[in-house]
Amino acid sequence: MVKFAIVGMGHIAKKHIEAIENTEGAVLAAVCDTNPERLTGLPAEVKTYTDLETMLKENEDIAVVNICVPSGLHAKLTNIVANHKRHIIVEKPMALKVEDAEEMIRVAKENGVKLAVVHPNRFRPAIQKLKQKMEEGAFGKLSHANATVRWNRNQAYYDQASWRGTKEFDGGVLMNQAIHDLDLMLWLMGPVESVQAMVTTRLRNIETEDVAAAVVQFKNGALGVIEAATTIYPKNLEESIAIFGEKASVKISGRTANFIETWDIEGVTEEEKAQVIAEINNDPFGKPGHQCIVEDMIQAIREDREPIVTGEDGLAPVKLILAILESAETGRKVTLS
Structure with a gap:
């Protein structure tokens, strides 16, 4: 043992x-x-x-x-x-x-x-299917990706403990909620070259951001769009990851990104597509991550x-988030080392 x-x-x-x-x-x-x-x-x-x-x-x-x-x-x-x-x-x-x-x-x-x-989130059945297709080269040349987190974390959530929403101990919507989706974006698309972003604190009484928007360019030339918020009324609306390429368009979504919304891949028949969606719907959450x-x-x-998920893997989304925050603060594009 x-x-x-x-x-x-x-x-x-x-x-x-x-x-x-x-x-x-x-x-x-x-x-x-x-x-x-x-x-x-x-x-x-x-x-x-x-x-x-x-x-x-x-x-x-x-x-x-x-x-x-x-x-x-x-x-x-x-x-x-x-x-x-x-x-x-x-x-x-x-x-x-x-x-x-x-x-x-x-x-x-x-x-x-x-x-x-x-x-x-890497271990969700739908995400595993998407990763498999990407590793098989089913997308061809990648066009762009989208990561969206539209969730509700009300003031009572942040008031549960004095460290929540602080810069020293917690971080904002990017570090606390959207980091899972940024990890998926990096895992699927590869490293980021540069980022331009804006963040703000609109509705929650916290030190950190409750809304963030960013555009990234990956080292492979593809683009990415990130939207993250904890200000959605009155409850969680959507978490999604979408990947687009010359031969495929796939979107995994739902209130949490567990369900296949779009599965259009060259060479995959409608029957095969229906089988994949049915398989995921039968067990969308799989074994807990x-x-x-x-x-x-x-x-x-x-x-x-x-x-499987190393320290280097954990470092990558932290670097991206800090680059997003730097871009938002300076108003400039930030290149990641």
């Missing part, structure tokens, strides 16, 4: 607990949170701690630590865990600064531990390979 621990027992920790419980060969051995009130209601065999260092020192058999604290603390805690020679699964965004993310990658490599970043990441970490340890 591979023993896991979780640090940070807020809302997202529930998904990590379920992922570990549902993964063969994984067991939750300990949890840690500075607030002891969050350490109740757990099975008796799960040890509880309010100090991360103490948990690591007293449990040398813990192999993997899942980091679920506010985003601004990811880098600090990742480095502590890595220096204790434990593997790491860190929630998105992996960090709020490029230099912090780069340090996390460096410290993990120096200590010989594996670092995985939680980008679970957090569970896929936990399972992959166990296999990565056993096979001594990199996780």
